[in-house]
Amino acid sequence: MMNVSMSDVSLLPYGLGSPDLVEFQPGYFVDREIAGDLQSLSSAADACGFQLRVESAYRSFEKQLSIWNRKARGELPLLSAAGMPMERPTDEEELMYAILTWSALPGASRHHLGTDIDVVDGAACPEGYEVQLTPAECEGMFAKFHAFLTERMDAGKSFGFNRVFVPGRGKIRPEGWHIAHLPTSRKRLEHFSLDVLRGIYERSDMECKQAVLANLPKLAEEYIYPYFV
Numbered sequence: 001m002m003n004v005s006m007s008d009v010s011l012l013p014y015g016l017g018s019p020d021l022v023e024f025q026p027g028y029f030v031d032r033e034i035a036g037d038l039q040s041l042s043s044a045a046d047a048c049g050f051q052l053r054v055e056s057a058y059r060s061f062e063k064q065l066s067i068w069n070r071k072a073r074g075e076l077p078l079l080s081a082a083g084m085p086m087e088r089p090t091d092e093e094e095l096m097y098a099i100l101t102w103s104a105l106p107g108a109s110r111h112h113l114g115t116d117i118d119v120v121d122g123a124a125c126p127e128g129y130e131v132q133l134t135p136a137e138c139e140g141m142f143a144k145f146h147a148f149l150t151e152r153m154d155a156g157k158s159f160g161f162n163r164v165f166v167p168g169r170g171k172i173r174p175e176g177w178h179i180a181h182l183p184t185s186r187k188r189l190e191h192f193s194l195d196v197l198r199g200i201y202e203r204s205d206m207e208c209k210q211a212v213l214a215n216l217p218k219l220a221e222e223y224i225y226p227y228f229v
């Protein structure tokens, strides 16, 4: 979509360009730079009887745009803040905020970085259970695994991984299952520019584009910058 070098590191924060990815678990790709530390964390979990299972990893701009647009068009369900199915607002700005309740802006998802993953404890997951990635799971069947992660993080023994979506930062709800390799994500985010993101939107076929462009500085203060940690 852009006439620039595809290896350009400046495109990586937006889920564009060609990140150097490795397949960590079947179907789940991460930045090559974090693979060793993720393996170390996974081995530490194994040693304690857990099984670090990845539920989401790298996601491209196109993938996030597809999720966004399908929600905007009513092809995927919209959920309220309480997690209940809701009517699709007709006002574009209201629709935008409704999508933002559960989905990141394309080009501004931390999953674009290749350094962030959603994890559960495969050892505690009942046979055939479909993981939802909800606070209830974190506090329920995966509580011991999350306590293990928290303990490691607090002790500085989590190989660079930490939680990002914690209470008190911005408007994204807490996500205990989402962990980030901060040393690497900081490097990727050095190249982020809101002006570049604006340009990407202007050239994209994003739903609610006018509402997003009109509110972009405010959206960045609430949904993007608080999570550059």
Ligand SMILES: [Zn+2]
Residues within 6 Å of the ligand: 056, 111, 117, 118, 175, 177, 178
């Ligand atoms: Zn996530």
